[in-house]
Amino acid sequence: MNKPLYSIRMRARRQGQHLSGAERLSSLEEVEQLAADMVQRALHHARGRAESIELTIEQISAAEVERRPLPDLHTWLVGDYRQGRLAAAEILRRAGVAQGVIDGALSQIAGGAAPGAQTMRGAMLVDADSGQRLEPDQARGVRVSRMDLTEQARQQLDSELNRLGLNNTHVREALVLAAKVLSAPEIVAELCWSDDPDYTAGYVASVAQGYVRFPHLKPLGEERGGRAFFVRTEGSSLEGLIDYLQNRPILFDRIGRLHSARHWETYP
Numbered sequence: 001m002n003k004p005l006y007s008i009r010m011r012a013r014r015q016g017q018h019l020s021g022a023e024r025l026s027s028l029e030e031v032e033q034l035a036a037d038m039v040q041r042a043l044h045h046a047r048g049r050a051e052s053i054e055l056t057i058e059q060i061s062a063a064e065v066e067r068r069p070l071p072d073l074h075t076w077l078v079g080d081y082r083q084g085r086l087a088a089a090e091i092l093r094r095a096g097v098a099q100g101v102i103d104g105a106l107s108q109i110a111g112g113a114a115p116g117a118q119t120m121r122g123a124m125l126v127d128a129d130s131g132q133r134l135e136p137d138q139a140r141g142v143r144v145s146r147m148d149l150t151e152q153a154r155q156q157l158d159s160e161l162n163r164l165g166l167n168n169t170h171v172r173e174a175l176v177l178a179a180k181v182l183s184a185p186e187i188v189a190e191l192c193w194s195d196d197p198d199y200t201a202g203y204v205a206s207v208a209q210g211y212v213r214f215p216h217l218k219p220l221g222e223e224r225g226g227r228a229f230f231v232r233t234e235g236s237s238l239e240g241l242i243d244y245l246q247n248r249p250i251l252f253d254r255i256g257r258l259h260s261a262r263h264w265e266t267y268p
């Protein structure tokens with residue numbers, strides 16, 4: 001219980017551009033295997049082989065680590081990405097993001113939110129009322145890190161996701177990332193879809209509605225993806241939020257409810 005943990009982060013690049021990243025918390029016993037898994041992943045990515053890989057491994061004292069539960073998971077079946085984006089917009093509206101801000105974030109992610117219409121390496125921070133971009137570096141964005149599941153929660157999540165036919169790396173990692181994002185009080189909601197051309201699903205996460213996924217938020221073959229964290233920071237510091245998302249270690253030790261997929265037409 002009081003043994004130190006290790007934060008492992010991987011960043012891979014290809015042709016001068018971000019290719020892939022990963023972040024885990026690990027026990028001493030697992031560090032080497034997890035690092036090897038990350039290297040393998042960077043060398044066998046859907047968008048090509050990494051040309052440079054950066055691994056950062058840092059010890060964290062166990063006393064620093066906070067424990068929390070995962071959000072509930074919902075899947076709403078949509079016919080295509082257009083319907084998916086309309087549905088995602090509805091969930092964001094219910095979470096309290098202004099309509100114009102939703103439209104702006106959808107089109108920024110779709111077009112590449114980094115300068116030069118590139119995909120960002122991390123997430124944009126978007127003011128939920130004004131739509132203003134708040135992240136200091138619009139190419140890097142904010143990289144959420146230092147979060148993972150306990151071994152017991154991982155086993156429970158594996159078996160529940162298997163039951164739903166959803167046990168893939170994208171879902172497991174995105175659920176944990178969203179859980180950490182939602183744990184910050186300034187966060188109103190998150191919108192995400194992958195930059196992997198063969199993975200079309202995405203999600204909206206909010207505290208009240210949980211992790212709400214859609215099988216299509218982009219067309220198959222599209223390489224642009226990204227994340228927007230919608231925030232209200234009045235009365236708190238932006239630097240504090242960014243530091244929390246990047247550095248505060250959190251282990252998720254309980255899973256939420258995982259609901260079977262339903263058709264968007266039946267959404268209440």
Ligand code: WAQ
Pocket residue numbers: 021023119120121122123142143144145170171174177192193194195196199201202203213225226227
């Ligand atoms: N922190 C902030 N932003 C990140 C991070 C991070 N640690 N990792 C990735 N991003 C941003 C970055 O802009 C990527 O281009 C974008 O998110 C997508 O990253 O339920 O696989 O790792 O079926 O490709 C969501 C749906 C899958 C899962 C998301 O994201 C489901 C996915 P990817």
Ligand code: MG
Pocket residue numbers: 019020194195196
């Ligand atoms: Mg990716």
